[in-house]
Amino acid sequence: MPEIAVQKPIGIKRPNILARLFRALRLPTNDPFAVAGLLIYLIFIVTAIFADSIATHDPTEILYTPAYDLAADLRPGQDGFIMGTTSLGRDIFSQLVYGSRSALLIGVTAAFMVALIGSIIGLVAGYFGKWVDAVLMRLADIAFGIPFLPFVIVLAAFLKPSIWNVVIAMALVLWRDTARVIRSQVLTLRTRGYVEAARVAGSSDFKIILRHIAPNILPLSFLYGSIAIGWAILTEASISFLGFGDPDSISWGYMLQDAFASQALAKQAFYWFVPPGICIILVVSAGFFITRGYENILFPKLGR
Amino acid sequence: MTEPLLSVRDLRVSYQVGRNFVHAVDGASFDVPRGSITGLVGESGCGKTTVARALTRVIAENATISGGQIMFDGKDLAKIPEKEMNALRWRDIAFVPQSAMNSLDPVYTVEYQLGEVLRRRGGMNRKQARARSEELFEMVGIDRGRLADYPHQFSGGMRQRVAIALALALDPKLIIADEPVTALDVIVQRQILDQLKELQTRLGISVILVTHDISVVAYICDRTVVMYAGKVAESGTMHQTLTAPSHPYSMGLRNAFPDLQGAASGVLTPIEGAPPNLANPPAGCRFKPRCPFALDICGSEPPVIDVAPGHPVLCHRAKESASLRIEAAKTETWMAPA
Amino acid sequence: MGNFKAVGSRLLQLALVLWAVVTILFLMFRLMPGNPMAAYIDPTFTLEQQQQLMAQFGLDKPLWQQYLIYLGNLLQGNLGQSFRYRVPVGERIFELLPNTLILTFSSLIIAYVFGILAGAYLAWKRGSWVEQAAIPMVLTTRAMPEFWLGMVLLAIFSFSLGWFPAGGTRNPGNEYSGLLDLYTSRDFLAHLALPAATLAIYSQGLPLLLMRSNMLDVMKEDFVTMARIKGLSNWTVVVRHAARNALLPVMTSFAIAVGYQLQGNVVVESVFSWPGLGRELVNAVAASDYPLAQGAFLMIALVVIFMNLLADLLYAFLDPRISHA
Numbered sequence: 024m025p026e027i028a029v030q031k032p033i034g035i036k037r038p039n040i041l042a043r044l045f046r047a048l049r050l051p052t053n054d055p056f057a058v059a060g061l062l063i064y065l066i067f068i069v070t071a072i073f074a075d076s077i078a079t080h081d082p083t084e085i086l087y088t089p090a091y092d093l094a095a096d097l098r099p100g101q102d103g104f105i106m107g108t109t110s111l112g113r114d115i116f117s118q119l120v121y122g123s124r125s126a127l128l129i130g131v132t133a134a135f136m137v138a139l140i141g142s143i144i145g146l147v148a149g150y151f152g153k154w155v156d157a158v159l160m161r162l163a164d165i166a167f168g169i170p171f172l173p174f175v176i177v178l179a180a181f182l183k184p185s186i187w188n189v190v191i192a193m194a195l196v197l198w199r200d201t202a203r204v205i206r207s208q209v210l211t212l213r214t215r216g217y218v219e220a221a222r223v224a225g226s227s228d229f230k231i232i233l234r235h236i237a238p239n240i241l242p243l244s245f246l247y248g249s250i251a252i253g254w255a256i257l258t259e260a261s262i263s264f265l266g267f268g269d270p271d272s273i274s275w276g277y278m279l280q281d282a283f284a285s286q287a288l289a290k291q292a293f294y295w296f297v298p299p300g301i302c303i304i305l306v307v308s309a310g311f312f313i314t315r316g317y318e319n320i321l322f323p324k325l326g327r
Numbered sequence: 328m329t330e331p332l333l334s335v336r337d338l339r340v341s342y343q344v345g346r347n348f349v350h351a352v353d354g355a356s357f358d359v360p361r362g363s364i365t366g367l368v369g370e371s372g373c374g375k376t377t378v379a380r381a382l383t384r385v386i387a388e389n390a391t392i393s394g395g396q397i398m399f400d401g402k403d404l405a406k407i408p409e410k411e412m413n414a415l416r417w418r419d420i421a422f423v424p425q426s427a428m429n430s431l432d433p434v435y436t437v438e439y440q441l442g443e444v445l446r447r448r449g450g451m452n453r454k455q456a457r458a459r460s461e462e463l464f465e466m467v468g469i470d471r472g473r474l475a476d477y478p479h480q481f482s483g484g485m486r487q488r489v490a491i492a493l494a495l496a497l498d499p500k501l502i503i504a505d506e507p508v509t510a511l512d513v514i515v516q517r518q519i520l521d522q523l524k525e526l527q528t529r530l531g532i533s534v535i536l537v538t539h540d541i542s543v544v545a546y547i548c549d550r551t552v553v554m555y556a557g558k559v560a561e562s563g564t565m566h567q568t569l570t571a572p573s574h575p576y577s578m579g580l581r582n583a584f585p586d587l588q589g590a591a592s593g594v595l596t597p598i599e600g601a602p603p604n605l606a607n608p609p610a611g612c613r614f615k616p617r618c619p620f621a622l623d624i625c626g627s628e629p630p631v632i633d634v635a636p637g638h639p640v641l642c643h644r645a646k647e648s649a650s651l652r653i654e655a656a657k658t659e660t661w662m663a664p665a
Numbered sequence: 666m667g668n669f670k671a672v673g674s675r676l677l678q679l680a681l682v683l684w685a686v687v688t689i690l691f692l693m694f695r696l697m698p699g700n701p702m703a704a705y706i707d708p709t710f711t712l713e714q715q716q717q718l719m720a721q722f723g724l725d726k727p728l729w730q731q732y733l734i735y736l737g738n739l740l741q742g743n744l745g746q747s748f749r750y751r752v753p754v755g756e757r758i759f760e761l762l763p764n765t766l767i768l769t770f771s772s773l774i775i776a777y778v779f780g781i782l783a784g785a786y787l788a789w790k791r792g793s794w795v796e797q798a799a800i801p802m803v804l805t806t807r808a809m810p811e812f813w814l815g816m817v818l819l820a821i822f823s824f825s826l827g828w829f830p831a832g833g834t835r836n837p838g839n840e841y842s843g844l845l846d847l848y849t850s851r852d853f854l855a856h857l858a859l860p861a862a863t864l865a866i867y868s869q870g871l872p873l874l875l876m877r878s879n880m881l882d883v884m885k886e887d888f889v890t891m892a893r894i895k896g897l898s899n900w901t902v903v904v905r906h907a908a909r910n911a912l913l914p915v916m917t918s919f920a921i922a923v924g925y926q927l928q929g930n931v932v933v934e935s936v937f938s939w940p941g942l943g944r945e946l947v948n949a950v951a952a953s954d955y956p957l958a959q960g961a962f963l964m965i966a967l968v969v970i971f972m973n974l975l976a977d978l979l980y981a982f983l984d985p986r987i988s989h990a
Contacts, residue, residue: 164678165681169689170965170966176931181693303810310808315804413896432888476989477989
């Protein structure tokens, strides 16, 4: 017997779109770590937007000291370079600042695509069931059989190395996790009283999905999206580190590859390869903390 | 009369919820005579399960026994050190849980779980444990071949028998059964209760049967303790409390349940309203808001009045119980609570 | 009987996934822009010589024929010839596979032993400052790029302190009579230490967090409370009942982690010049050695798929609710 849910679906009244969105997303604002995560995100977003004014130099320009020597391998603070320079005489601080741009660009776009594709596939599979579900879930099985990083490497290497190809490669594989979770969520939602009621009342499938199901899976999509942000940034860093990254954009992964190839380890140039790593950790763990705050809201039993 | 096996006096158990304390058991007193089945009965949330668990001293992390005595066989279980308490557990006081499905470890066979208790707690060796396990299965009427099965391979009723076998393992003096048949259908309920009664009589043990179902009490209990909102409303022999209840709550309960034989004795009349929130209980008698016989005096703490020897009642109007019973038998009495 | 059906459909699913991955792999490597041979055709070659070379690798035939030849070859275990090394791809891969497996398993075993113990401990200590401090730290290790962690360890313990060698599997000049001889030598273990530590530090977070949250769940179960009411010792309650149940999903995650780790190896092997499958894949892709890249990819995919299967089987085997249904 279908359970008669007393709970009203979210989003039946429509006061103001932004308030609705915020409530639907249920931002975890009472978990201190989640708040710290949101704060880190904010700082990086601001840095990325105002990179031009924050950076002290052009990140790709080969620089010279006031004495007209190549400004190569300078230590932090030397000749006014805040974090020192690379072996080719580029400013590390400015590269770091511009690196936030590609990190956020790749993180947000990849997360958006992963969450979007995964949610749509999960929704369709869960809602329509039968052969549609069978086909889509076999596709997910296949995606689970593809080794993720090698796949991205091969694709990024064969297509032109660019941020977009890395994003596409990621989206092609990573939708699987989101899709599976969303699907099982939809399966339980489908049996709720108000969905049954809407169906009996003759609402179209499209309307039911949009009105009654989509609003309820939005937080879950957002959760998986925020996990994907970290994944995307880490993946891009790995790809760039291996030399298959976008040669035209400065990313933290590219900086690490540059440092590694320029013997920064042997030169003990910690000022060169430690900061990009820290930046990656900060942004990715910010995502984790937000995610964790989310999980505590969505699945309270996991919490303390 | 011999001294009772268990004598609980003024027991208090409180839960810490945030910064507040909820007194789930607020001064409960009752006796459990040797060789009897005592029913601990009341609505859910009345504190009966908390009392049962307090007797084992395995209670929720946020709960504490904040006062009172639990005299068991000459020892005060509320005071003895944990080590001494642990030595008593299962050897003297065993437990039959509500849902054997969740109370048996899913990854071990039943034999392992019996053996664990027999060997670790009973000091038996492997061979003795095996023999005892077979004996126990025979006692509860399960084929010994099923010892090697896992909990999920048994039906609900069978699992409950396994739980009883487990409780009997070390020949305890007292078995606390917490809603042992609630999850089962009526026919299986009766089988299990018959079995429990038969074993209890044969082995001469005492049983505390925690239940919300007054028909279960009427079916096998010798004595009854009726709890309401963390306090004992009334206790006495089964006949005293059920045939001639003296607390309005017990009168109401009797009207609200069919008997286990299935004979519908007239119309079932529920008690209107819900038990009070124990974080903020009403002053005076806690049953007052739902009681059809409440007077102004009920706003003050009710006294414990012995209406007969060994039959204490927590009610201002306990002495008038004979006339109240006549009123309480009428359905319309319960329709419009004061 | 339901079991047989379940196993059957699982195997069918495995076959489908295998076929799909193999096909995707074929398409990926054949439909790429440009002539796959371009990197290996000397501009001085005559057209005839070029065509000869194309024919040698079967690249002159229509695509569907190439696909059938490819499938046929795969079924016979023939992965083709490496452009660069001019040796059979299979030979090269099986030379490198042991190195990768040793790195993967040694690091994962360390990670799981540590993660399970620490996870159980943190569940026990929940709410304490130790737990409050540990969880964000663990999350941070999960947020590290593995190769960066490798770089930092390398810079400190190899270049600065000189405790460990910087890369490879053995010191130049050292010769060993066989794999076992090599793998048990101090030389090899010293080379293994840093990459294994890198992967272990990264991987311990998964079993740790999983074990912790499972423990917290299991500790609330009725059977754990019952074990206490039975008067069993704290050790018996926590280890035999709580941990034993909490361990189930963690053990299955091991198989998945192996498949996953193999992908992470790609970068870490590159940092430590570890002659394994991952580094070979990167090098082969960079050098446009398609057959070798394809073979390395396929091998990694095979392990991933097989490990996913193993995880399912392991779960069914370890959980009596499934194995004794």
